[in-house]
Amino acid sequence: MAFQPIYVMRHGETVWNAEARFQGALNSPLTKTGRAQAQQLADILAGHDLSGFDVRVSPQGRAFETAAIALARQVLELHTDARLREIGVGLWSGKLRSEVAPVGAAQDDTPDGPLALYEHAPEGEGFAALRARCQDFLGSLTAPTLCVTHGITSRMVRAVALGQPSANLGDLPGGQGMVYVVEDGVHRRL
Template identity: 60%
Template sequence: MPHYPELYILRHGETEWNAQGRMQGALNSPLTQKGREQAMRQGEILSGIDLTGFDIITSPQGRAFETAAIALARQVDHLHTDTRLREIGVGTWAGKLRRDLAEGRDVVEGPDGALELYEHAPEGEGFAALELRCAEFLESLTRPSVLVTHGITSRMFRVLATGNKGENLVNIGGGQGVVFHLKKTVQKRLD
């Protein structure tokens, strides 16, 4: 059973492309007003938690970095970036509407879209490569950490940190404007 340091994991707030149902991957879209409010809500959740001794690490992608800045501005002096926290690559499907990509496919829409699309994106990263990237990152952690990342990447981190490697990414849950706390393989959603 894996044992990683204590983690708080945040997904970035809603972006314009999230609201439109577009695949983002490596591309960036600005936070909406709702997305900024979600980041402020995450900041409220974290304000009651002593983050002394925690590393604060964010994806360098604009939407995650902006969320981290809003959510953590009152508690931390420095945000560190790590490319391993970036969103899963979606190849040639970046910028395309999920509904168009799902047409004629057997997919299930969820809060982060149809997860099957992320696995099958032409020239995309795929779940196996994402799992290797996320596992390597988690193994490198030496201190408790706050991670600000993306929908699919957050799910993979949490599946690995809970030791539910066989668990479907759908079942681990998702959402924006919330914080996931992981300690000793137990996940708790903080709203």
């Protein structure tokens, strides 16, 4: 990749995250914990000079609100980029995970639930389309970049940046209130 580093952050906890609901293209507000996680991101980034960084944010409300809190001290403008929106979950949007999980399916493969569910959501986007969107995003970068996105999209951006297959998404850590950096083929958490 020509421009590095890439800082990747996920939005703070939302009401629907707390309820274990699929959000996809839908939105729910940040919880008190989610706003605290956004502030935690601001504290992490306080020790890092972001001048010269292109800041890109998913246009979905939860990501934009997180970015506004986390970056207020350092960034004058937030630029939205639809390629950073969360993976579409089609007919599962707004449903509880327990309503869609196959009988006997593990619910704890990752903090976000089984990643395989995102691949098989009826009328959902699927990993191939998400990967193409993330490749397009990364290919458009012209400067070091900080992006605020979502759980599955965050993993896919990092997988693509690291040259890893989509099958490795579950190997990449997730979570809210953390900043991940991809630089020179190395993945680390700030």
